[in-house]
Amino acid sequence: xxxxxxxxxTLSASVGDRVTITCRASQSINxxxxxxxxxxxxxxxxxxxxxxxxxxxxPSRFSGSGSGTDFTLTISSLQSEDFATYFCQxxxxxxxxxxxxxxxxxx
Amino acid sequence: xxxxxxWGAGLVKPSETLSLxxxxxxxxxxxxxxxxxRQPPGKGxxxxxxxxxxxxxxxxxSLKSRVAMSLDTSKNQxxxxxxxxxxxxxxxxxxxxxxxxxxxxxxxxxxxTLVTVSS
Numbered sequence: 001x002x003x004x005x006x007x008x009x010t011l012s013a014s015v016g017d018r019v020t021i022t023c024r025a026s027q028s029i030n031x032x033x034x035x036x037x038x039x040x041x042x043x044x045x046x047x048x049x050x051x052x053x054x055x056x057x058x059p060s061r062f063s064g065s066g067s068g069t070d071f072t073l074t075i076s077s078l079q080s081e082d083f084a085t086y087f088c089q090x091x092x093x094x095x096x097x098x099x100x101x102x103x104x105x106x107x
Numbered sequence: 108x109x110x111x112x113x114w115g116a117g118l119v120k121p122s123e124t125l126s127l128x129x130x131x132x133x134x135x136x137x138x139x140x141x142x143x144x145r146q147p148p149g150k151g152x153x154x155x156x157x158x159x160x161x162x163x164x165x166x167x168x169s170l171k172s173r174v175a176m177s178l179d180t181s182k183n184q185x186x187x188x189x190x191x192x193x194x195x196x197x198x199x200x201x202x203x204x205x206x207x208x209x210x211x212x213x214x215x216x217x218x219x220t221l222v223t224v225s226s
Binding site for chain 1: 142150151152153154165167168169201203208209210211212213214216217218219
């Protein structure tokens with residue numbers, strides 16, 4: 001299986017901050033990388049697909065970049081509704097795997 | 108509006124079989140792969156497997172020996188059976204639609220069903 005890691009595991013930030021989350025794959029996955037947001041008690045929501053494409057309806061303050069093994073999710077100006085856990089997911093292999101998550105909480 | 112509605116037993120005894128169902132409302136059932144994904148309490152997400160509208164399946168090798176997925180196209184429903192469960196199978200189980208946006212994504216999710224394995 002392709003292993004996914006994320007850093008940091010927890011991030012404390014304030015409204016208005018620029019936030020960056022990193023995801024790393026155990027082997028090259030080209031751009032086969034997606035990002036999801038999950039709030040407590042809810043299902044994950046697709047934010048970014050193919051490393052940098054914004055899912056319809058997702059605010060433009062979210063952006064993604066990277067290819068190969070290293071990827072980033074950036075929130076340009078953190079809003080109160082963005083406090084959540086973020087997961088990356090690879091679809092390069094047909095055994096899909098997720099990162100362990102990064103929790104963004106209030107500083 | 109498209110939605111996935113899940114139901115099933117929330118408490119299963121060790122060594123027994125976990126059974127869950129998921130129905131697709133307001134959208135097309137055929138033409139997609141449908142996945143099951145689980146999340147142990149406080150932990151990350153694990154893809155269990157998928158089934159397409161023809162019944163073709165693809166399972167996570169780590170669970171393959173215990174998993175069976177099926178579907179009822181007349182009811183737009185899919186089902187998950189996971190056998191010989193242990194406490195490690197305690198999790199919120201989600202059904203999700205696989206959608207290809209250049210790459211494979213999961214773009215529509217059910218609300219999740221908490222399944223606890225305990226005697």
